[in-house]
Amino acid sequence: MNYYQEITLLPDADISVGFLWQKVFQQVHIALVDHKVASNQSLIAVGFPDYRQAKFPLGSKLRLFAKEQATLEKLDIHRWLTRLEDYVHIKGAKPVPNDVTYVSFVRKQVKSPERIERDMQQKAALWAEKSGQSLSECLAELEQSKPTESCLLPFIYLHSQQTKQRSPGKNSKFPLFIQMQQQSTSQDGSFDCYGLSSKANGQSALATVPHF
DSSP states (O other): OOEEEEEEEOOOSSSOHHHHHHHHHHHHHHHHHHTOSBTTBBSOEEEOTTTTTSSSTTTTEEEEEESSHHHHHHHOHHHHTGGGTTTEEEOOOEEOOSSOEEEEEEEEOOOOHHHHHHHHHHHHHHHHHHHOOOHHHHHHHHHTTOOOOOOOSOEEEEEOHHHHHHOTTSOOEEEEEEEEEEESSOOOOEEOTTSOEEOOTTOOSOOOEEEO
16 A cells, blocks of 8 residues: 555544544545445555544544555545535545554454344254254353453444445444554555455455554
């Protein structure tokens, strides 16, 4: 990743930085989907320079990275954030500096309490059918190894566009948990349409972005 563009969130007394992250990142996601190069694959990656270094866990800066400056110019992120222009400061594309480290920002899948409960019920029903035990007995045994839904990673609340399309009346809001992994060197790879590193097509290494 040779070029980057920095977006600074500008909260005020009425609009919190957390609320701004929801709005800004939702628009960035929609922009990356619109410019995807394959199913859930983007040429543009995101970075969080203040990850866990500020009061809000993701800080107040978002960087967009690309190998070519023209890729960022084609995305034209200003156009996607027009409605938020009073709450963001967008710098022009610049070359990445020489003195950087490398990290991978990845999505961490965390099951919701509702999903955990649904899975428990399904497993208990199958177990009861096979073992001959009652459903309540199977549920009681599964309860001992019930996974926890808690996660301490930074996250952004987003709306699932697929859920909105499939079930307009259903709540489409979900937390996108983001984990930063330090890497020893720059690595090529794939990025999804959240701009996060992903292992697509059987790749073993996670793609990196410069961190500075």
